[in-house]
Amino acid sequence: MTETGHLPDYSFFGLRLRSPFRLHSLPAWPALGSDEAPEIELCFGETPDSLAKPIWSSPFVQIGSDRTALVNISTVARFWIHGTIQAADMTIIVVQPAPGTEIFEIETILLGTVAGIVLHLRSLLPLHASCVVLGGRAIAFSGPCASGKSALAAALVRRGALLLSDDLLISDDSGQSVQAMVGTTQVRLWPDVMDRLEIPREQRLPTRLEHGKRAVAVPAVEARAWPLELMVSIESVGSVDEPVLVRRHGLPALFPFKELVYQQEIGRSLGNAAREFRGLTALANGAALFALRRTKVLDDLDRCADVVLSALGGGL
Template sequence: MIDAVLAERTSTVYRAFGLSVASRIPLPELPLYDGAKPGIAAAAPDTANSGIRKAGLAAAEADVVIDTADPAPLLAELEVSGSNFSRTRGGSRFLFLIPETAVYCIDQGRSIAVAPLPGADPEKVRVYLLGTCFGALLLMRGLLPLHGSAVVIGGKAYAFAGESGAGKSTLAAALVGTGHRLVSDDVVAIATGPYGIPVVMPAYPQQKLWRESLDGLGFRDAPYRTIYRETEKFAVPVADGFKADPVPLAGVFELKRSDGEPLGVRSLSALDGLRVMLEHTYRHALIPRLGLAEWHFNTAAAIASRIFVGRLSRPPVGFTARELAETIIRFDKEGALGQ
């Protein structure tokens, strides 16, 4: 019954994080695949597919294939492993269970099987597919996903990381409102470009904003739909303000509420910069379960050594997104303020 609600008869091919994604599960947040050559993320070892046609991409040719599955064998596989989060088949396969929702299985970083449980809400199944499941997929494919938002300023990407509720998406929305383009919201996928330069792979043209943020940005009466079970958090399309191409990463700002520091930017030490990259990796609790602890440390250290990592302080109360946006724009024009 859930399969009929959740899945289509044929796959639709989308584009996200530099990957072509063929999915039988509708993913309206993602832009359709446009025939463009796969980006850096799709050209990783053993995943390159330079023969993809400009039109009529078949599901089997996509970088990632998503389909529904029967939960029974996957649940049995998890039971044998003794955990709700487990690697199997020599580490090439990762399964996890979200109770009352679905079992998700990522195989070799190339396919995702989604097995909804009886009575599961299809919308909730999709939320975890685009969230935790894609986070694990990116890690398995060698991309570092930061929990944050990224915007293009002066031809470079700046990412804003921080705890939930720090104001990352709100700051990005304020910058988009001044004419800058969004690259990613919630998950910032960082790949290694030519000569080791970190590159942000574009996610999809949508932000998630709380009601308070919408009000502060002047979107009080906009007819946005709510995110599943978060009645005060909304999905905000950013079609005209989205950057669909990979962008070199110039800096990461840790957004912090602070009583003791004025609103502004200060640079962090190399050690503290590494901490930011490690601590704010999206779904970082999955990393040891995926057997990627050493890779995670080395990758985070390499990225941090090539970019500016700083702290962006804001008052603990009040709506300061526009002031923070102006601070970031000045930073790009004038250099590292407040060092």
């Protein structure tokens, strides 16, 4: 599975990653400073069947007491995530593919479940959100599963926005303002949304074998951090005639945190609760917060995009 020839390093949610195979949904690491060692190295190899005495475990994920992790999707691969003695700040991801798996399936798990764990292990704050840049401003969409985060990001990209990240977003509060780090360059959608957005069939790339979700490459922003100015949580309500954007204020606007923070339980098992609270407080203070109240009907997707665009045009 290892490719020969030159491969770029990638920006893995703001971290430099080196991979033995081409990744289609991450931007290349900017050429400047290209001699530096990567912060994350992906390689193929043997992985343990399980971790001894995990501090957190599920049928798919184990977190070890020594800040290691094992992700096991039995039909795709096992991913063993650990540090090195030589370089304290380096993360190794060892991939042991299952027989018959495809590289795109490995990439799918890598950019979702595995990425979230790597980011928690590095004490970052991964959010369950999709994000676009409009007029130089990053606008993130959060909400429960199936609320339409990716669909709305894709609808806005169709209207001229640039994708910053799909489904997983790093919010960086280390500076004076909250920044969103560039993430994936593909948006993952289901056929109903792709049909609605008239995405041609040849642009729909598989994410898993015998699975409906597809990855679509879309115009992406320059690979750097962008000021995260708006945070919109999508709420499905019983009935509203038209989607409506409602201003919210303060930390309670980000409730429930377990919905907003990607794999919150894993982050907390790693002792990141205080970090989570600090990051969300910074987000609540630094970004303008909104709720987008909509019905569950896919038909209102374009109107949701209208509401966001017209609010932005009105100088939010």
